[in-house]
Amino acid sequence: MHSKQGHDMKKNGYKAIVMGVSAGGLAALSRLFSDLPEGFALPLIVVQHVHPTADRQIFDYFNSNCPLTVKEVEDKEKILAGYVYFAPPDYHLLVERDKTFSLSIDPRVTYSRPAIDVLFESAAYVWSSRLIGILLTGASSDGSRGMQLIKAHGGLTIAQDPATAEYPVMPQSAIDANAADKILSLDGIGKFLKTLSKTGYPDRQTKIQGQADFISDVET
Amino acid sequence: MKAIDIENIEITLLLDAIFNRYGYDFRHYARASIERRIRQLKGKSGCTTISEMIPKLLHDESFFQKFVREFSIPVTDMFRDPFVYQCIRKQVVPILKTHPFVKIWHAGCATGEEAYSLSILLKEENLYDRSTLFATDFNDTALDIAKKGIYALTNAKTFTANYQAAGGISSFSEYYHARYEAMALNNALKKNITFANHNLVTDSVFGEMHFILCRNVLIYFDKILQDRVLKLFSDSLVHGGILCLGTRESLKFSTIAEKFSIIDETARLYQKKAV
Structure with missing residues (x-):
């Protein structure tokens, strides 16, 4: 059984998950975190739209309900599996080629800082087809461009089914932009992550011989 | 070689060109932010590749001035934090x-x-x-x-x-x-x-x-x-x-x-x- 600490990332298949969430995020994230399997081996990097002065006591609650360690990013921190990373309020979060984070106070993008697009785009350039982007509930159009870019780089994009989202605008906007490979309920996303973990995180390029391509099989 | 690896070479060349021509040294800036800004400026300047920007930067000083201006103005507030x-x-x-x-x-x-x-x-x-x-x-x-x-x-x-x-x-x-x-x-x-x-x-x-x-x-x-x-x-x-x-x-x-x-x-x- 894995302990709740960071470890280096595995070699093949998917390497990381980026996730964007806005209005309605608290309930959606709580649900997803508690659904994560023990020893989940991909770092989960989250941009949540919050007020610049938001305090993050919620992390204590997340940590008591998530098998991974939930924390806010420090500048230049190394990205490790076993963690859920959150962008700090009022900073953009970016991924560097050497798999560390950097932060910026560049102008807001789609009225947001942190912006989902900024994280998704920088992560797409680093992990290309080895990246999964997940866009959840929200009342913004942030994230659509980033999802498009992840998709263009061969990564996998999942939008929360707007019919099941507390605020449907954000995932709907990505779907309208033709940027979502899969449209799943929170329940479906939870199941997907479990199967991903069980099968060794195969991406679409590194399918293991004889193994069912469960990514294509996931019901949309 | 993948397109993003080629782009990485282009960005390195561009930063070298700016340093050698104007003395501004962005080579040890955090790369992800700088790449993002360069890509945006590429779009605005009508260039199709980043390497296309290099001759403009070298020969057109006003283009460089515009570049630096857009490149490096962070926004802050009074009494931030x-x-x-x-x-x-x-x-x-x-x-x-x-x-x-x-x-x-x-x-x-x-x-x-x-x-x-x-x-x-x-x-x-x-x-x-x-x-x-x-x-x-x-x-x-x-x-x-x-x-x-x-x-x-x-x-x-x-x-x-x-x-x-x-x-x-x-x-x-x-x-x-x-x-x-x-x-x-x-x-x-x-x-x-x-x-x-x-x-x-x-x-x-x-x-x-x-x-x-x-x-x-x-x-x-x-x-x-x-x-x-x-x-x-x-x-x-x-x-x-x-x-x-x-x-x-x-x-x-x-x-x-x-x-x-x-x-x-x-x-x-x-x-x-x-x-």
Whole structure:
């Protein structure tokens, strides 16, 4: 059984998950975190739209309900599996080629800082087809461009089914932009992550011989 | 070779070209932010590849000026992170008051909002008249805005709220007058500030400072450059001098960490040890 600490990332298949969430995020994230399997081996990097002065006591609650360690990013921190990373309020979060984070106070993008697009785009350039982007509930159009870019780089994009989202605008906007490979309920996303973990995180390029391509099989 | 690897080569070449042609050294900036900005400028300039921008940058100085302008103006607020200013008031001001005169360096002041915030704080603590503030940035366009001290009136609400949360003891409206859509800061706040061009990457020590603030600048640098700049700050401070970094920046893993003690970790306030 894995302990709740960071470890280096595995070699093949998917390497990381980026996730964007806005209005309605608290309930959606709580649900997803508690659904994560023990020893989940991909770092989960989250941009949540919050007020610049938001305090993050919620992390204590997340940590008591998530098998991974939930924390806010420090500048230049190394990205490790076993963690859920959150962008700090009022900073953009970016991924560097050497798999560390950097932060910026560049102008807001789609009225947001942190912006989902900024994280998704920088992560797409680093992990290309080895990246999964997940866009959840929200009342913004942030994230659509980033999802498009992840998709263009061969990564996998999942939008929360707007019919099941507390605020449907954000995932709907990505779907309208033709940027979502899969449209799943929170329940479906939870199941997907479990199967991903069980099968060794195969991406679409590194399918293991004889193994069912469960990514294509996931019901949309 | 993948397209993104080719792009990485192009960006390296472009940064080399700028350094060799103009002396501005962005080579040790954190790459992800800089790549993002270069891609945006590529779109705006009508170039289809990043390497297409290189001859323009080399031969057309006005194109370069435009590039630097758009490249490097971060946006900030007056009294950004109000709790930091509260900590400065409570924990730094008493130390500064022990000096007959006070020299302060605000490094990377950008458009000046935080330098003026410090002016206000020092005034309210009766320390302004014996203080000299050096506010520096490498970007002349930003410095011009800073010198004027005129900001969009739409900021007034945020600035006022920040000022109050920062422990302001007066009314923020006393420090500016509104004209049309602009707020002009009082000239009295400018009296003891010298705005000057200084490049943290290529310029040297700024001597004998009692207090150095450099907030949200280091996040734009890579580890190597961060270390160089932190050493520059350490060398520019008197013993017992104080350093204030951005709330997500830290001395923790730097080579100068042992030379400093922590005044307040959350506000990122550090004091250079006596020996």
